[in-house]
Every structure is written in C-alpha cells, then in structure tokens.
Amino acid sequence: MDNTGQGHSGTGDAGPGGPGDRRPRPREAGGGILMGRPFGVPVYVAPSWFLVAALITWVFGGQLDRVLPDLGGVRYLVSLFFAIAFYASVLVHELAHTVAALRFKLPVRRIQLQFFGGVSEIEKESETPGREFVLAFVGPLLSLVLAGLFYLGVLAVEPGTVPGVLLAGLTVSNLLVAAFNLLPGLPLDGGRMLRAVVWKLSGKPMTGTVAAAWVGRALAVTVLIGLPLLTHSDGFGDGSRDFGGVDSLTDALLAAILAAIIWTGAGNSLRMARLREHLPGLRARALTRRAVPVQAATPLSEALRRANEAGARALVVVDGQGAPTALVREAAIGGVPEHRRPWVAVGSLAQDLRDGMRIPADLAGEDLLDTLRATPATEYLVVEETGEVFGVLSTSDVERAFVAAMARPS
Numbered sequence: 001m002d003n004t005g006q007g008h009s010g011t012g013d014a015g016p017g018g019p020g021d022r023r024p025r026p027r028e029a030g031g032g033i034l035m036g037r038p039f040g041v042p043v044y045v046a047p048s049w050f051l052v053a054a055l056i057t058w059v060f061g062g063q064l065d066r067v068l069p070d071l072g073g074v075r076y077l078v079s080l081f082f083a084i085a086f087y088a089s090v091l092v093h094e095l096a097h098t099v100a101a102l103r104f105k106l107p108v109r110r111i112q113l114q115f116f117g118g119v120s121e122i123e124k125e126s127e128t129p130g131r132e133f134v135l136a137f138v139g140p141l142l143s144l145v146l147a148g149l150f151y152l153g154v155l156a157v158e159p160g161t162v163p164g165v166l167l168a169g170l171t172v173s174n175l176l177v178a179a180f181n182l183l184p185g186l187p188l189d190g191g192r193m194l195r196a197v198v199w200k201l202s203g204k205p206m207t208g209t210v211a212a213a214w215v216g217r218a219l220a221v222t223v224l225i226g227l228p229l230l231t232h233s234d235g236f237g238d239g240s241r242d243f244g245g246v247d248s249l250t251d252a253l254l255a256a257i258l259a260a261i262i263w264t265g266a267g268n269s270l271r272m273a274r275l276r277e278h279l280p281g282l283r284a285r286a287l288t289r290r291a292v293p294v295q296a297a298t299p300l301s302e303a304l305r306r307a308n309e310a311g312a313r314a315l316v317v318v319d320g321q322g323a324p325t326a327l328v329r330e331a332a333i334g335g336v337p338e339h340r341r342p343w344v345a346v347g348s349l350a351q352d353l354r355d356g357m358r359i360p361a362d363l364a365g366e367d368l369l370d371t372l373r374a375t376p377a378t379e380y381l382v383v384e385e386t387g388e389v390f391g392v393l394s395t396s397d398v399e400r401a402f403v404a405a406m407a408r409p410s
Contacts, residue, residue, distance in 0.1 A: 032112060041098050043091065046114035056083040060169065067165055082166055086173050087113055089146050093177065094118040096142040100135045116261060117177070124366070125276060129200040129208070136192035143178035147171050185216030187265030209273035216266030224259035228252045279365040287401055288361065288382045288391035289313040293322060296347030300336060303328070303346045314392035316381065317350045324389055326350035327357070327379045330396075351377065358383055361390045372398065 032046040061079040064071060071078065094111045097120040101108050109121040126132035150171040157163045181189040191212040199208035291314035294303045303315050315328035332349035356375025361382050363371055372380070372395065382390040 032114075038095060039098060039102060041102075041108045041111055043111045044113070046112055048115040049087065049113050052115055053080070053083040053087070056086065064165065068160070068162065071162070078162055078166065082169055085166070085170055087118075089143065089170065089174050090118045090177065092146060093139045093143050093181075094120045096138040097122070097135060100138045104131050104135065106135075116258070125205070126196075129196040129205075132199065133193050133196035136189040136196065139189050140178040140181045143174045143181070147174035147178065150174065183219055184212070185219035185262065185266065186212040186269040187216065187262070188219075191216050191266070191269075206273055206277050209269060213266040213270045213273075216262055216269070220259040220263035220266065223262060224255050227255035227258065276366070279369070281365075282368055282398065282401055283364040284359060284368055284382055284393055285361045285364075285390070287397045288393050289397070291316045291389065291392045293318040293324070293389075294328075294346050296326070296350070297345050299342050300333065300344045300346055300349065301341040304333075304341065314379070314394070315346055315350075316389060316392065317347060324353060324381055326352045327381060327392060329378055330394060331378065351379070353381060357381055359393065360385065368398075 032044040032049070035043045035045055037043070057076055057079040059079075060082050061076045064075040064078060068075065090113060091111070094113075098108050098111060101120070101122045104126065106126065107123045109123050112119045112121070122135075126135055147170075150167050153167040154164060154171060157167065182193075183190045184194040185191040186195065186209070194215060195205075195208035195212040197208070198211045199205045202208065290310070290312040292303070292307050292310050292312045293316050294306065296317050307313065307315060314330075315333075316324045317326040317328060319325050326347070328346050328350045336344050336349070354375070356371070357377055357379075358381045359368075359371055361384050378395055380393045380395075382393050384390050
C-alpha cells in the first residue's frame with residue numbers, strides 16, 4: 001500500500017497474511033530508528049517492526065522444526081534471518097515506489113518499515129492517472145520480480161536444506177505481498193491502480209478515489225469475515241490446526257487487524273482527496289488583511305487608531321526608509337490592556353521578518369500550505385511580484401477558511 005499525504009501519513013505494504021542528527025541510529029518523533037538514506041530518502045524502522053519480527057521468528061521457527069528437526073535451537077536464528085530478509089524485500093518494494101515518485105518529481109518524506117510492512121510517504125499527488133498507475137504498480141512488480149529470483153534460487157540449491165527452505169519462504173512471502181497489494185481497494189497498490197483507471201475514464205480524480213475507497217472498505221469486510229474461514233478450511237479437517245482454539249483466535253485477530261488497517265486507510269484516502277479538492281480555494285490574495293506601516297516606537301494606541309481609519313486589520317513595522325522589518329502579532333495586541341496601549345511601543349509586540357515569512361500574493365492551494373508549513377509563524381508579509389507590500393496573512397484566517405471549505409459538500 002502507498003499513501004500520499006502532506007507530511008501525511010503514509011501508506012503501507014501489508015505482509016504475507018501475517019506478516020536529524022548524524023549519530024548512529026537516531027530517533028525521529030513518530031518515525032523510529034533511522035537505518036539509512038537511499039536516494040536521499042530516510043528509511044526508518046518503527047518499534048512495531050520488532051514485535052512482528054519476533055512473531056515471524058517464532059512462527060517460522062516452529063515450521064522449521066517440522067521440516068528440519070535436526071536444527072534444534074539454531075532454527076530461531078535462521079528464522080530471524082528470514083524475518084530480516086523478508087523486510088528487506090518489503091524495503092525493495094517501497095524503494096520501487098520511491099524511485100518512481102522521484103522520477104516524477106514527487107517529494108518523498110520518508111520510508112518506514114512497520115507493523116504490517118512498509119510505508120512510502122509521498123507528499124504530493126500524481127499529476128496524471130497514467131503516472132498514478134505506474135507509481136502504484138512498480139511496487140507489486142518488484143515483489144513479483146523478487147519472488148522469481150528467489151524461486152530460481154530454490155531450483156539452484158539442494159531441497160530440504162536451510163538455504164532451500166529460506167529461499168522457498170521468501171518466494172512465497174513475496175508472492176503474497178504482491179498478490180495482497182494488487183487487491184483493488186485503497187489504500188493498497190491495487191486500489192491506487194483502480195483509482196487511476198476510474199480517474200482516466202471519468203476525468204475526475206475524486207471519482208476514482210471514491211470508487212477505490214469504497215472497494216477498499218468492502219475488501220476490509222471481506223478480509224474480516226473471509227480470512228478466518230479460509231485459513232480454517234485449509235485442509236486440516238481433523239482439527240489438528242485448532243489446538244485449544246489458539247490458531248482460530250490468531251486467525252480472527254489477524255483478520256481484524258488487517259481489516260482495520262484497510263478500512264482506516266480507505267477512509268484516510270477519502271479525507272485526503274476531499275482536502276485536495278478544496279485546496280485551490282485557499283488563496284493568499286483573498287485571505288490577506290490590509291495593513292498599515294508604523295515605526296517601531298509608535299505607541300500601540302496610535303497604531304491602532306491609524307489602522308481603524310484606514311480600515312486595516314494588521315500592522316507592519318517599517319524602518320526609516322519605509323522597508324518592512326517586522327510584523328505586529330495579533331495575539332500580542334490582544335494581551336495588552338486598553339489603558340496600557342498608549343505606553344506600549346508596537347516594536348515590543350512585533351516579530352522580526354525572517355526567511356520564509358515573505359510570501360507571494362499569488363500563492364494558492366497546496367503551494368500556499370507548503371510555504372506556510374516550511375516556515376511556521378502566526379503572521380506572514382504578503383508581497384506583490386514587484387516587492388510592494390500587499391498586506392499581512394494570518395494563519396488563523398487560513399485555518400478558518402480551510403475548515404469552512406472542508407465543511408462544504410464535495
């Protein structure tokens with residue numbers, strides 16, 4: 001699965017039905033342990049990966065005990081190697097998405113290996129349905145290629161040996177990763193491919209997202225109901241697989257987790273699509289407040305009088321030549337009692353203009369949000385192409401406009 005989002009949340013590749021400073025292995029909030037930066041994109045391992053790696057080691061170790069009973073306790077070391085090799089395959093899958101995204105000039109925030117696979121956090125939408133299809137398809141394609149390579153390895157080694165069992169397990173697991181991700185529902189890769197097809201046919205990306213998201217929700221229900229039935233009816237009719245009901249409970253829990261991941265991912269995809277649909281309505285020029293220039297030593301009461309006369313709602317501090325140097329913070333004005341305002345200079349309530357706080361008046365939509373996110377502040381100076389001051393943009397106005405836009409029906 002893959003997700004695109006604004007620093008948003010990402011996508012994951014579910015496993016086979018089960019499964020910055022420069023100091024070594026640093027931690028990022030919500031990211032995990034940094035393992036490297038292939039193609040300049042950071043790869044993190046989430047804490048949940050260690051839980052799944054332990055589970056894979058335990059389950060695969062039990063299978064090895066039946067196939068290669070002479071291994072003894074060494075089987076768990078072999079199983080741990082399998083878990084690491086499997087997630088290395090998932091990383092290759094995610095790198096395929098990343099390379100395709102970078103080729104299409106789509107920024108990738110990071111790759112994260114986590115509970116049920118991996119997440120490629122691609123921060124922008126594809127511009128065309130064709131690119132969307134390619135971006136989604138390359139992941140499963142690489143998984144199929146890996147499965148083929150591992151199968152060739154199986155043919156090249158002696159059956160019934162540790163290498164043979166490992167290669168067979170990696171063949172099957174990569175086939176399952178590819179098959180699962182090709183299921184036609186968001187947030188899986190197959191869902192993004194379906195979205196691309198519907199987008200191409202309808203001409204509307206939102207129509208494709210709605211169709212693929214609802215198929216994803218139907219898929220979640222199917223997994224919740226069908227997976228336990230499928231695994232319970234896999235030929236062990238004598239009940240040997242259902243020792244004390246443990247395996248049945250495990251199947252039901254696994255199905256519930258997978259269904260929740262798919263359902264939640266489909267819902268998130270819908271919300272992100274609605275967000276992007278309304279983003280073009282956010283325009284810096286329309287949201288900018290008219291501002292009046294004042295000297296830093298001007299008393300606040302006098303500055304507010306001038307603003308009221310001019311019908312302005314913002315104050316820009318300027319130097320002796322009239323060049324803007326700072327913005328008076330709205331929150332700071334509100335914190336000064338009215339009787340104190342004649343004695344408080346506006347300069348003491350201002351935030352100096354720094355890089356990123358001057359934004360073009362023609363910014364709109366996703367570009368506007370990206371610019372504001374790059375330099376967090378409460379107010380921004382909005383300027384024309386000529387450098388002339390147009391006014392002041394308050395993040396509170398942007399937030400209100402965004403909420404209002406999202407409240408309107410699609």
